[in-house]
Amino acid sequence: MKKAKLADVLADPEIQRHTERILALREEERQTRAKLGSIIAAIGAELIAVKEALDKTSDKTAWLRWLKDHVHYSAMTAQRYMQVARFSEKNNSAVVFFELDPTVLYRIAALPDEIAATLTPDTLLTDPKTGKQVALKDMSSRELDRALDALEGKKAPEKPKQPSVNVALTGKTREE
Numbered sequence: 369m370k371k372a373k374l375a376d377v378l379a380d381p382e383i384q385r386h387t388e389r390i391l392a393l394r395e396e397e398r399q400t401r402a403k404l405g406s407i408i409a410a411i412g413a414e415l416i417a418v419k420e421a422l423d424k425t426s427d428k429t430a431w432l433r434w435l436k437d438h439v440h441y442s443a444m445t446a447q448r449y450m451q452v453a454r455f456s457e458k459n460n461s462a463v464v465f466f467e468l469d470p471t472v473l474y475r476i477a478a479l480p481d482e483i484a485a486t487l488t489p490d491t492l493l494t495d496p497k498t499g500k501q502v503a504l505k506d507m508s509s510r511e512l513d514r515a516l517d518a519l520e521g522k523k524a525p526e527k528p529k530q531p532s533v534n535v536a537l538t539g540k541t542r543e544e
Contacts, residue, residue, distance in 0.1 A: 404470060409449075409452045409453045409466070410453075415439075448478075456477075458481060475513065480520065490504070493512070494518070495507070495515050
């Protein structure tokens with residue numbers, strides 16, 4: 369009986385219209401995501417050209433002022449975009465990463481060339497914290513950071529230990 373009610377709900381014209389709209393928008397999202405990496409690389413290439421031109425001037429703050437006043441990017445965002453552009457220029461297979469989340473693309477682009485050249489979205493990486501192997505494209509940002517840090521030979525920073533303190537309450541009030 370429950371299946372019959374479910375089928376009736378899905379046959380409702382309004383529900384069907386919303387379902388079709390959601391599926392169409394989801395496809396549009398997928399197509400947009402596929403373009404995003406190449407757009408980031410193209411913006412990065414333009415940023416590189418502007419930076420090189422401004423670096424030739426005697427004004428050493430021109431680049432940062434231009435970023436702030438004209439394109440409204442932070443220096444960090446511009447750096448990430450430029451890294452993606454350089455990565456794309458050096459690595460013909462970089463396009464396979466363009467459909468991934470931009471944070472993944474930024475992280476891959478920041479890797480040393482010899483490590484980045486060995487990776488694809490389907491590369492299985494091991495999260496050192498869990499020991500679990502997961503495809504790069506399916507990792508969370510934290511899992512990816514840990515796995516890539518391990519590939520680069522970086523060790524996880526040790527958490528600082530809180531010093532133990534003996535506190536003697538001698539005052540009559542909390543402030544004392």
